[in-house]
Amino acid sequence: MPSWECPWLSAKLGVPLYRHIADLAGNAEVILPVPAFNVINGGSHAGNKLAMQEFMILPVGASSFREALRIGAEVYHNLKNVIKEKYGKDATNVGDEGGFAPNILENKEALELLKNKIGKAGYTEQVVIGMDVAASEFFRSGKYDLDFKSPDDASRYITPDQLADLYKTFIREYPVVSIEDPFDRDDWEAWKKFTASSGIQVVGDDLTVTNPKRLSKAVSEKSCNCLLLKVNQIGSVTQSL
Template sequence: MPVPFFNVLNGGVHSGSKMGFQETMIAPVGASSLTQAVRMGCEVYQQLKKVIVEKFGPSAIDIGDEGGFTPPISQPHEALDLLVEAVSLAGYTGRIKFALDPASTEFYSDGIYDIGFKDDKPSLQKPKHLTDLYRSLLQNYPIVLLEDPFAETDWGSWAVFNKECPVELVGDDLLATNTKYVQKANDTRACNSMLLKINQIGTISEAIGAANLAYSFDWSVFVSHRSGETTDDFIADLAVGLRTGHIKSGAPCRGERVAKYNRLMDIEADLLGKGEECLYAGSQFRVASKY
């Protein structure tokens, strides 16, 4: 069963906050089952709500497109500090890891990144300086995954960073669930994981083909919802069937997000009810396809 990555703080173009990074996620890798992982995610989400109210007041708990909170913060370390506190209050320190999706294409132009593109003051960064920021975040927080840390056209920065990146480096906009770009990324050593979005490529068969190509390169595959969603829960079955080991469907909030997590719990309960083996990927989420 896949590890659910909950997007509990929304930023970027998916929210009205000043946070430039689009997604700040929690991953309950220390759970013993998918159902327990969902419970852990929900508990941290509620603790996060309390932390935000205490720091910024009750008006700061609006949510974004994917159900995550949108407090008045603008820097990634501020978001991660909120998560550290919420996880601690929930009693899950060490059992829950973090992930970031900056969605960097949204704030890239002419070789420069502006991570303050939603703030009053621009924060212009060359690729090298953005890389230094990621290094610092990886050193100071329990981050296990970075998605789209660079723009979809900045292939050189991807390849340079991938040489040293100690965590899963996921291509979303870079790859578009397209075998042509997956092949190019492998040839250039740009990343080590593919985000799988069915309607990004158009058909289930093409999406599975891209996943199989990624697996052939010894990559990971990360199943994803979209920011604009319905209550269709097929991607839950897809993640289990392809043994991707991890999935993201937003925060444990809003019906179109929760539907996928509910379906995963139903699958787990059904398998266990039939006496079948049902292992939770946990800390092995990157290599779940090999088991």
């Protein structure tokens, strides 16, 4: 279907475009998504030592999108003050995606910052944490290098199972409910095992790149339980659906 046909059909039917798209997808109930605020950056998006790319807050307990937006903005700006006090003024520089990029090495330290800030702001019951690991960035010869921004040293690489155990530690100790791209895009077995055992939302982005063949494989092998669709990777919303 050409990109113009979907809006043309929605106009012809006299329904909003979002409603027509929902009908095409067989979705009877339309809701606004919970916004994900990217507040700490690492990986290739920042000049710090963090291996994992994005640490996000998700205001899942907000009563409306407006309230979720307010909570996200409030936590983001308060986090800036905390980072400045703990790491200095230079630490409030932002990465490519707009999150802060304090010069910390341990991914767990980023989670600790978020957990404490969420708690002090009084949003423990309303805000949870999501991560975009972008693990393909630090995949090395079947293993993973969580210090990939330092000179290469194969002795520090960890196995997919060890990385999965690290994620499960994060899930136990912090309100982490969503992890995007936890493994390399071709580490299918690790994806499948983690999705089956983690109990959280496991998002495929680099895994599928909105490619129909990779999407089909991910679904059939149950490699993830959530898909991130990027229209720019396939051409149109209709093709994505």
